Amino acid sequence: MSDIRNVIIIGSGPAGYTAGLYTARAMLEPLMFSGYASGGQLMLTSDVENFPGYPQGITGPEMMMHLREQAERFGCEVIDKNVASVDFSSRPFKVTVESEVFQSHAIIVCTGAEAIWLNAENEEAQKGRGISTCATCDGAFFRDEDVLVIGGGDSAMEEATFLTRFASKVTILNRRDVFRASTIMYDRAAANPKIEIKPFRQIKKWLSNEQGLTGAVIEDPRDGSTEEINATGAFIAIGHKPITKFLENQIETDDEGYIVHKEHTMTSISGVFAAGDVVDTRYRQAITAAGMGCQAAIDCERWLEDNVH
Ligand SMILES: Cc1cc2nc3c(=O)[nH]c(=O)nc-3n(C[C@H](O)[C@H](O)[C@H](O)COP(=O)(O)OP(=O)(O)OC[C@H]3O[C@@H](n4cnc5c(N)ncnc54)[C@H](O)[C@@H]3O)c2cc1C
Structure with a gap:
């Protein structure tokens, strides 16, 4: 001792x-x-x-x-x-x-x-190279770019709304069509012309090139169908x-x-x-x-x- x-x-x-x-x-x-x-x-x-x-x-x-x-x-x-x-x-x-x-x-x-991460394919390599968990910290690096926000709670809505100050477009992806966010936070995000909300979408794989993130393959969990989405920044806001x-x-x-x-x-x-x-x-x-x-x-x-x- x-x-x-x-x-x-x-x-x-x-x-x-x-x-x-x-x-x-x-x-x-x-x-x-x-x-x-x-x-x-x-x-x-x-x-x-x-x-x-x-x-x-x-x-x-x-x-x-x-x-x-x-x-x-x-x-x-x-x-x-x-x-x-x-x-x-x-x-x-x-x-x-x-x-x-x-x-x-x-x-x-x-x-x-x-921060809780998604652990989707290629995520580890893109942490700090386009993928972040803090909009207050990193939002300003994405001026006039398209970004994704992943999550359906108050933090996701708040981060998305904050990001519209810099980004040209913010797409919120949520696994379900039920959002944990309070009505007021959800409504504020939904009313923002720079924000698009996509329910039933989860990240299957992050896409990138030498410069950093270029987008993601997103999946509809109901039927497994996939599509690609372009974005140079992504903010994971799931807690x-x-x-x-x-x-x-x-x-x-x-x-x-x-x-x-x-x-x-x-x-x-x-x-x-x-x-x-x-x-x-x-x-x-x-x-x-x-x-x-x-x-x-x-x-x-x-x-x-x-x-x-
Ligand atoms: C990618 C990223 C970018 C960020 N960018 C910014 C930014 O630009 N500006 C900003 O203001 N904030 C930023 N943040 C947030 C900021 O990093 C945190 O708010 C801040 O670090 C919190 O400080 P802390 O001292 O509370 O804890 P942490 O920085 O989380 O430190 C916790 C410490 O506890 C230690 N620890 C844990 N368990 C044990 C144990 N059992 N025994 C001994 N030690 C232990 C760890 O080793 C670590 O040293 C960022 C966060 C991340 C993840």
């Missing part, structure tokens, strides 16, 4: 590194487990143009290197390993990593969320999955598994804080994750002052 740390941060996306920076500057000597995807979701993207401070934009991996360097400069210790399980039943809390147990007075969970399974229900989550804040950024367990996409069902941006990482660090620092030091 290790010495008792002040704070262990789980996850190394924008939320984790910002929490690392703030807790390190507060002299708490944080320990971070960066996890199976060190650097988080932005390691999967090329250009980030909406994080303040980079007037020319920056690639996701470069930006995450900067965030890591900044946190490490002030003494955040980063271990590139995954947390297997946690025990929050008593304090100090316990965090198991490759059968080694680490103890800490406080924990900040920043494990993010994963996100928060990464909370390793917590084994020790913290209160909502029905979809997102961690619930109880008091500011503190979870249902006193001394355990959470930040970023693992909490956020609405904004899901690097800057909002970083902002929440800062909040969690400040809340954690104050909690340690009141409860431990």
